[in-house]
Amino acid sequence: MDCIFCRIVRGEAPAWRVYEDEEFIAILDKYPATYGHTLIVSKSHFTNVLDTPMDLVARGFEVSAKLARAWMHLGARGVNILTNAGREAGQVIFHFHIHVIPRWGGPIIWHGREEIREEVAREIVEKISSVISTHL
């Protein structure tokens, strides 16, 4: 099955990882809507929240909330936590994931997003790694 998130989970495709446990990885969105936009991705393949076992959904939101707390600790003014189910809802990759979008005072940019720059990604990974151990 050619699923980009399954390939990332298996280490066969590159991604900026900020967190990993037995059930999830957290990676930076390749086309971030805000600075620090992170995706919580289940290690097992499910299409979206509609077919993912409920205990795994709960665990995913627990990881998301903890990551949100880490972003607040780093000075974010708010955080959006959301998941899209179905093409009509804006789902692009059909493998369960939750968006954690820190807010810094500006708008969310959904259209025309630019690919994250390597130096920015490195900076974010370094920042979040410094607080993640106390918040996750």
Ligand SMILES: [Zn+2]
């Ligand atoms: Zn997958």
